[in-house]
Amino acid sequence: MKRTLGAVFAAGLAAALMSSAAVAQTTVTIATVNNSDMVVMQELSKKFEEANPDIKLNWTILEENTLRQRLTTDIATGGGQFDILTIGLFEAPMWGERGWLVPFDTVPADYDLNDVFKSVRDGLSHDGKLYALPFYAESQMTFYRSDLFEAAGVTMPEQPTWADIDQLAAKVHDPDKGVYGMCLRGKPGWGENMGQITPVANSFGARWFDMNWEPQLETPEWKEALTTYVDLLKKYGPPGAASNGYNENLALFADGKCAMWIDATVSAGFLSDPKQSKVVGKVGYALPPYGKFNKGNHYLWSWALAVPVSSKSQEAAQKFIYWATSKDYIKLVAERSGWATVPPGTRTSTYENAEYLSAAPFAKLTLQTIETANPTDATQEKVPYVGISYVGIPEFQSIGTTVGQEFAAVIAGSKTVDEALAAAQASTKRAMQQAGYLN
Structure with missing residues (x-):
């Protein structure tokens, strides 16, 4: 059957629009550690992609020592391999001071930054600027x-x-x-x-x-x-x-x-x-x-998410970080595998949640060790x-x-x-x- 000129034109236009949409999709490459909580984050991130069809997530999951080496080399050389880095209290203030990280200057009001423990925020900051948001925080x-x-x-x-x-x-x-x-x-x-x-x-x-x-x-x-x-x-x-x-x-x-x-x-x-x-x-x-x-x-430690200045997808990267470190994400994990398994140590609201406290007999002790760890006074001399x-x-x-x-x-x-x-x-x-x- 012969196609009319109009039909051919319409099909071509549709194909062009589809091609344009594909080109418009932003890819965000995430480098993270192969800990169990990060594996869950990758699994649940499909929900983020469903809600944000213009963003495609690309994952690089590495053993801890390898991750640290790869990220340090990449950011120090401005390699730009990754849009989101999984780093901690060791790297965030030093890399922020050097101008290697994008600061979180305009955190959305509904994120409720004040709900994040101050000691963790301070540890991820330099000179009053916040350079990473905590996925979870821990002590021993x-x-x-x-x-x-x-x-x-x-x-x-x-x-x-x-x-x-x-x-x-x-x-x-x-x-x-x-x-x-x-x-x-x-x-x-x-x-x-x-x-x-x-x-x-x-x-x-x-x-x-x-x-x-x-x-x-x-x-x-x-x-x-x-x-x-x-x-x-x-x-x-x-x-x-x-x-x-x-x-x-x-x-x-x-x-x-x-x-x-x-x-x-x-x-x-x-x-x-x-x-x-x-x-x-x-x-x-x-x-x-x-x-x-x-x-x-x-100790006090946090695995946190940061955006290097070398990223060409900074806005999309920060959007994902707000999602992955939010109160709503914590609820998602609770729905998936129970309140006891949610990322701990980051938010006051988690430790005020009766369901969490009931499901997690370790919650009080976790909070006590996080609150009593003092990185500025840890030695006798x-x-x-x-x-x-x-x-x-x-x-x-x-x-x-x-x-x-x-x-x-x-x-x-x-x-x-x-x-x-x-x-x-x-x-x-x-x-x-x-x-x-x-x-």
């Missing part, structure tokens, strides 16, 4: 198997010391049944094993640097802290502990392989989800342990830096990872504590000299 807590503790006839103190933890681990360690007394991060990285070991060191009176930026790693305080951490893993840890990071330990605990685990408070929601955890209803929660001083023994689990200078990303490799070697049994601390002191001093902090 002690997770333990309440059923195993009951069977062993032992009780977890509300505020344990590391000495308490050692004694308890001995009572519940049962490798013949596939249960290990203690899981802790051994995997090297400034945000992996060092993010956990540094608060331990703080609580034994250690510090990374003195007021003149001289490294302080070869001290009795560091030796006691590292020895405590390593001995726990050597005596009561699972095989291959030197390779276990956050995700590996989370999987082990969720699978019933760990009797105790000290790590991020955000894990509590995952462990309460029967689709992902075999220990639902069998988990107890306590404050994070300390050594000699109950100060600096637990004075220091020239801000940070609890890290040192707030750009060089720490490399320094912390190098030291983390030394400490992982101790856990693996290929170095002694003294050898690792001597090597850490030397490499840190060399890095600080090269960076101009020391002569």
Whole structure:
């Protein structure tokens, strides 16, 4: 059948309009970490795309160490690979100060920015400007198997010391049944094993640097802290502990392989989800342990979303960030998998929600640890830096990872504590000299 000239013209016009619509669609490339909450964000983001058909989301999900390296390289070189970066309290103020991030100057009124915890907002700001919005925030807590503790006839103190933890681990360690007394991060990285070991060191009176930026790693305080951490893993840890990071330990605990685990408070929601955890209803929660001083023994961290100035889709990127960090998004997660699993630690309204408080027995403790973590006063002796689990200078990303490799070697049994601390002191001093902090 022959088509009329009018029909041909109409078909051509429709095709042109469809082509134009396709061209008009904005692509937003998101780089994020492979933590469970971010996997949920990717899943639920289909709802954002349905509501915003002019925006297409492109995801790059990476292991924590890889993500940090890729983002640092990309933003420092102005590479422009990503429109949304998943960063934290370490990067946001430094990258904002350098003019690498788009500030959140005009947050919509219905976002209710004042509902976001001030300590978290302040941590993501520089000079009064906010450079990232928190997806979730966390501190640390002690997770333990309440059923195993009951069977062993032992009780977890509300505020344990590391000495308490050692004694308890001995009572519940049962490798013949596939249960290990203690899981802790051994995997090297400034945000992996060092993010956990540094608060331990703080609580034994250690510090990374003195007021003149001289490294302080070869001290009795560091030796006691590292020895405590390593001995726990050597005596009561699972095989291959030197390779276990956050995700590996989370999987082990969720699978019933760990009797105790000290790590991020955000894990509590995952462990309460029967689709992902075999220990639902069998988990107890306590404050994070300390050594000699109950100060600096637990950190404040937030995985947050930011837009680099190199992004060509800044408006669309910020639109997605407002959606993913909103009250409505928290409700979406609650509808998907229950209130206990929602992203924690960011909003006052979450902790005033009776449904959340009822579903999340860990909520009060999470809030307590977040509110008592003080990044500006985390050590017994004075220091020239801000940070609890890290040192707030750009060089720490490399320094912390190098030291983390030394400490992982101790856990693996290929170095002694003294050898690792001597090597850490030397490499840190060399890095600080090269960076101009020391002569």
